[in-house]
Amino acid sequence: MSESNFAVFGHPIRHSLSPRIHSVFGQQLGIALQYTAIDAPPETFATQLQAFDGRGANITLPLKQAVLPLCAEISDFARRVGAVNTLTRRLDNHWRGDNTDGAGLVRDITQRHGLDLRERHGLILGAGGAARAAAFALLDAGVAELTIVNRTPERADALADAIGEPDRVHTRYWDDLDSLGNFDLIMNATSAGHSRESLQLPFAIVAPRALCYDLSYGVAASAFLAWAHVTKAGYVHDGLGMLIEQAAESFAIWHGQRPDTDAVYEELRSALPLRASD
Numbered sequence: 001m002s003e004s005n006f007a008v009f010g011h012p013i014r015h016s017l018s019p020r021i022h023s024v025f026g027q028q029l030g031i032a033l034q035y036t037a038i039d040a041p042p043e044t045f046a047t048q049l050q051a052f053d054g055r056g057a058n059i060t061l062p063l064k065q066a067v068l069p070l071c072a073e074i075s076d077f078a079r080r081v082g083a084v085n086t087l088t089r090r091l092d093n094h095w096r097g098d099n100t101d102g103a104g105l106v107r108d109i110t111q112r113h114g115l116d117l118r119e120r121h122g123l124i125l126g127a128g129g130a131a132r133a134a135a136f137a138l139l140d141a142g143v144a145e146l147t148i149v150n151r152t153p154e155r156a157d158a159l160a161d162a163i164g165e166p167d168r169v170h171t172r173y174w175d176d177l178d179s180l181g182n183f184d185l186i187m188n189a190t191s192a193g194h195s196r197e198s199l200q201l202p203f204a205i206v207a208p209r210a211l212c213y214d215l216s217y218g219v220a221a222s223a224f225l226a227w228a229h230v231t232k233a234g235y236v237h238d239g240l241g242m243l244i245e246q247a248a249e250s251f252a253i254w255h256g257q258r259p260d261t262d263a264v265y266e267e268l269r270s271a272l273p274l275r276a277s278d
């Protein structure tokens with residue numbers, strides 16, 4: 001095993017910002033490391049992971065579920081979410097799986113943007129891996145109620161069932177969004193923006209001073225952010241900060257030290273086409 005080798009596995013992976021983020025963290029704390037992006041189609045991922053000699057790895061789309069059976073140990077949060085984004089090599093050479101997406105999201109909202117999640121009435125759009133991490137983390141952070149709406153309703157129901165809190169978590173149909181009242185927390189956890197598809201969202205779902213948050217960033221977040229800016233939302237943010245905070249959580253697992261995230265946030269923010277409001 002190479003102590004200083006780290007990687008992110010995904011497919012496609014060319015545009016991943018993780019190598020840059022971890023390199024800045026390492027420089028900041030004087031930790032020598034190599035962090036590479038490895039393109040791993042699902043068919044060859046297990047073999048590629050077996051050949052990897054590093055101490056830790058991040059796992060991204062579309063492999064976060066596929067990696068579960070390759071872990072000898074899985075953290076409680078990753079098990080609840082059903083997805084792993086961080087692997088750490090144990091002393092016996094087997095992998096431990098964690099999921100840092102939820103902690104990264106909550107830290108971005110509460111620490112960077114200074115917003116309180118407690119007692120909010122939330123709406124999550126989407127029910128994929130990111131929505132699952134967001135839902136569990138937001139409930140753990142004290143959100144009062146969550147409504148989950150997904151294009152494929154069965155996946156929303158499956159997420160609500162996995163959470164198992166019928167008093168706090170409800171599912172509704174996309175076509176009924178008009179009649180659901182309003183929410184003071186609206187999370188776009190769909191991947192629609194990556195294929196330039198825009199979501200049909202009524203303005204009426206946004207409560208005055210609400211937080212509208214898109215888990216994606218860059219061009220993929222632009223349509224949702226543009227919509228949110230013309231609503232009554234008080235706060236509109238993309239997922240760049242979540243990306244950096246989840247990376248910092250992974251870094252802390254591997255190196256035992258949490259890096260300062262502000263410098264890399266400012267660097268990457270200035271390179272993105274859109275700026276969210278603060």
Ligand code: NAP
Nearest residue numbers: 126127128129130151152190191192197215216239242243
């Ligand atoms: P995923 O597992 O593939 O799930 C995609 C979700 O988007 C599903 O709920 C899917 O609905 C929905 N969807 C896709 N196209 C849609 C459309 N045209 N209209 C309505 N719904 C649509 O992906 P994921 O891992 O959850 O990622 C979701 C988003 O979160 C992505 O934009 C990703 O970049 C972002 N993300 C950000 C971070 C971060 O650190 N900032 C971390 C993880 C993910 P169906 O179930 O009907 O297919």
